[in-house]
Amino acid sequence: MDVQLYVTTPLGSTYYADVVFKNYTIKLEGRVLSIDLVQLDIQGLDVILRMDWLTRHKVTIDCKRKLVTFSAPDDERVTFKGNGHQVTIPTVLAMQAIKMLRK
Secondary structure, eight states: OOSOEEEEOTTSOEEEEOOEEEEEEEEETTEEEEEEEEOOOOTTOSOOOOHHHHHHTTOEEETTTTEEEEEOTTSOEEEEEOOOOOOOOOOOOHHHHHHHHHO
16 A cells, blocks of 8 residues: 555544555445455444545435435446444433442
């Protein structure tokens, strides 16, 4: 890999990557697409797509409807619909925190 990559998550964890799989192929909605994959040791994520890949494939993201539309190699527009999986972040309510601090 010619550059070192650091990825910081919304929760503040930082990951370093130096392994890349060049010209790898992935299949989305029956379409085979070329991509360079960077290996990260992050649990719960399948893939992070870089802006250059998203731009090259003219990707549009509709967060409300959970739709990702991209251009396949033949320029046909293909839409991928998310399955609705949501990541939950453990939270502690104020009253629970007070009880925990008293123990």
